[in-house]
Amino acid sequence: MSGFVRDIQAQVPLSVDDREAVLNLPFRLRRMDPGSYLVREGSLPAQCGVLVEGFAFRQKTTGEGARQIMAVCVPGDAVDLQNIFLDISDHAVQMLTQGVIADVPRAALQELVLTRPGVGRAIIQLTLVEASILREWVVNVGRRDARERIAHLLCEFAVRLEVRGLAADHGFELPMTQEQLADATGLTSVHVNRVLKGLEADGLITRQRRHVSFGDWRALQDAGDFTRTYLHVPGVDELDHAF
């Protein structure tokens, strides 16, 4: 659970006791393949999964069968906070890559959250940050054009990974296919491809396989109308400094 704790503490400091309590939470590790489900729509999970390794995403399917991705989970994220106090999952969570999940019994985590104010506060904050990201996604998909959407998504990813020390200098491994990128931005994979080539042609990014590097971080942020406020990352703007 140490990744989870690090993740929590990136948001709020925990007291020694609270930290111990979280670290002592019982859990069971599970190795997951890409595409496997962590949560299914309509199910009632008895566990709250914490992503130890690998990436996952939240997803819903419309009546017509179109898919929309509403969130990408990175290592350290608690995947089921959204469900822990609700009884029916309104969306599915699926692995993006291979990875490892730590399953924590729902009841144990619930109790910790409700009885330890420090933990409660921390978990609530994590939930609220997720909601903030969702709001930004509504804006992204509702009011930005294709190029802005993609650029914005890339920026968000870069910052979130960087904060956890998962991004190499000037770039990162993007664990999504162009089709998944399309499902996250409300576009077509065909169009995503054209936009990516456009960003590359303009020198904002370079790509080799799934690896994306920022040719011009400042310009990419401008192209994506990106400001990191909504991520509620405490502390300085390290990524900006690095460029």
Place this chain on the structure above:
Amino acid sequence: MSGFVRDIQAQVPLSVDDREAVLNLPFRLRRMDPGSYLVREGSLPAQCGVLVEGFAFRQKTTGEGARQIMAVCVPGDAVDLQNIFLDISDHAVQMLTQGVIADVPRAALQELVLTRPGVGRAIIQLTLVEASILREWVVNVGRRDARERIAHLLCEFAVRLEVRGLAADHGFELPMTQEQLADATGLTSVHVNRVLKGLEADGLITRQRRHVSFGDWRALQDAGDFTRTYLHVPGVDELDHAF
């Protein structure tokens, strides 16, 4: 605060003690005009406002000046739960109509949430339901066409109002201009107008001024690809029964 309590209890039952504690929260009433701000982007509210009367909406503006509405608040909603544990508001909240706000001191509500498990659970659930609605909005704006988006929004509104006993039979007062409808669905007001006329022409709704009635509730739900699961409304499907 009784509206707030009712709102909470629509989601989770509260113990007598917890209910008392919430009812005894200090607050100050304020009358608000349409368009006035309850929260500004970037601000740090010292109060948590509860909407006693009237409607409000959450909103963000892109760099290019386009506006996106991410949520509509109805009477009983706590407007600042999203901000109560975060220090900078990532979005603005504005009145849609005239109304009354009960300002509760942030610290008092925080304490209640953290020290009373029953209240904590209730507030967390309210927050999670809001997140669930946000996810559905991402889907709505990302993967549905204009007609579906509008129909979906109307259905959501109808159900949320109905649950609180604010919807008259077979219809309700829609407190939004077509421009605001457009900002909520990622469309243009011109196009919203055409879609509304289309829905009307097909007999799914009738309009007189801001009043919308459902000509065919079932068909409207189908047209909007609407299922109420994501609203996490406990209990039966009264609205469906009424038709």
Place this chain on the structure above:
DNA sequence: CGTACGTTTGATCTTTCTCAATAATGGTGG
């Protein structure tokens, strides 16, 4: 009664989607 705001309508233009085909790429069994 005039002004401001909201609605409605028409004509034209863009962005993005669709359909379709071709090229890479990675992994697999032999």
Place this chain on the structure above:
DNA sequence: CCACCATTATTGAGAAAGATCAAACGTACG
């Protein structure tokens, strides 16, 4: 190590949904 298959990425041409621009029409309200 190589041939083969299944994904994924790339490219082109035509179609469509929705945006934009512009104007007229209502209606509330000071």
